[in-house]
Amino acid sequence: MEKRRDLAKLPKAHLHLHFTGAMRPATLLELAKEQGARLPKFMGEGDPLHVPADERGWFRFQRSYDLARALVNSEAIMRRIIREAAEDDAREGSRRLEIQVDPTSYAPHVGGLTPALEIILDEARATTRETGVEVGVIVAASRTRNPLDARTLARLAAHYAGDQPGEVIGFGLSNDERAGVTAEFAPAFKIAKRGGLTLVPHGGELLGPAHVREVVRDLHPNRLGHGVRLAEDPELLKRVIDKNIALEVCPASNVSLGVYATLQDVPLAELAKAGATIALGADDPLLFLSRLLDQYESAREDHGFTDSELADLARASVRASLASPDTKKKLQEDIDSWLNSSPTKE
Template identity: 60%
Template sequence: MTREVTALPKAHLHLHFTGSMRVETVRELAQQHGIRLPDALVTGYPPKLARATDERGWFRFQRLYDAARACVRGEADMRRIVREAAHDDAAEGSRWLEIQVDPTSYAPFVGGITPALEIVLDEARSVSSDGRIGVAVVVAASRMRHPLEARTLARLAARYAGDDAGHVVGFGLSNDERRGATEEFGPAFAIARRAGLALVPHGGELLGAQAVMETLEHLDPDRIGHGVRSVEDPAVLDAVAESGATLEVCPGSNVALGVFGTAAEVPLRRIVEAGIPVALGADDPLLFGNRLAAQYAAARELGFDDAELAALARGSLRGSRAPERVRAAALADVDTWLATRPMP
């Protein structure tokens, strides 16, 4: 007897803008703009990704991601992505979404990085207005670009910082962990820290425990995207626990990218038992073929009972930058979910 994971109130803290798209949306935008999509996004969907822990596997993943991003050609497309991501999350029980976007990717179509960010923020405010879900934004720099660009994005993020839906609530660092030196992005994160933003870099999915340690030492994060490879070194696992950082664990991503062979190998239990707060995330549903509720279903397959799933949901809410009124209401509803008689 179990309760429906889609009814469990939760927050979604690890979702990329392009990767959040419905495959139907990508196909429609491609047709609209006269773009030919790779077969993996058409008849071969969902994609069968190679191990991204090697260079060829990552190249295949990045090629598909770039093909999807190329279909986003203006304001209407960008607004559609935010709106559909919010609706999909709300349907799966999410009360708060922090969607991650690198505005440089869309700047050429809307007149610059500032308009690109403002479009996303404006639609986030609009879709949040009905009260089903609050949507905020994490501005993310790319490890593939110069650290000075990260400082530019951090300053932009700081200009729109706020503590409610329709504002920038965090600053991240994404893309291939094997590129760039983590410490060189420290100044950008210092700018974001002074603005009161949550610091949420990726680390410890493609690379091992040492990458997590470098992230802790140089960026002082509030959350770490993934961080699952910290289990490879007990000292690093202890350091993550002592830091208080929340790990954004994305089981579907880990398996699809070949970090772990099966969902049963994802070390979620070890992370939780180490006393580390966890927020489950879907990462890039477009390419991995599963959304937020599927991550909770994966945890259930790993042996997490409903009380433990409720604890994971609480971890996502507490690790978020949701306003206190949103967080308190959702936490109360988690308790209600757990008190409700489960379905046979």
């Protein structure tokens, strides 16, 4: 068997990870036991969530996510999630983590939106110092809530905007792509842009190219959460590439949410061949049981990416990140060193 380089040692950036979804399964079970909470059977058996790509499937996904989120009810647990996410990333070669959070759900437990966000930012700073993984925070509004709530979050995010670890670096829009009217969230994104934040809404996973067209037109993203369905419209894909909009592609999510039947069906190679800037992400490893390293392994095993092509994916993740120029330069140099090292793993 051909020897290959260890992907856990490949320096990379992780740009698509949700806060509660980053929780370790073992932590979930521990919290459920402590709090006397009952979880669905699959959440305790090590089986990844797999649902159809319809409203019924999304309901099951959201219900599972909400059950986990209900256990995040203290400052200590919030800090633990950030710390463990960075520790897990460090083991997989990630040097930069941009974690996404809607503080609304956690606010009642810690005194409000502002304290919730400040706890997350403070722990991101501490974790950066102690793990060596730079942790930036993206504040995300939800499509299932009133667009006025998104404006509130955008103002809050802008107040804490900055380009250092432990500061708010971006503003997103997540949850069910079929919910809400994209254009109604445009005012929130204008607030975020004026506040100096990078715009990173979701789009193009559950819904196809028409939805991506709406998101690009109305929200003017710098990066697109998912965007994998752009493979169905080469002309629109070219426009997105020409606009220098990076794609946060999360293969395990695509399969778990029923968008594609298998990892081999995810059009990763097609997007890369077209010239898209792709940053692989784990999305919600708590439910999908597939972390960042697994996405790179899938690119290798399911799509035949060579070590050189895998290094290109890592380079793209660094370019698309919101890390400082110095950090990006160092990571690119380390990626080159990885590729120039001798293959050792079969």
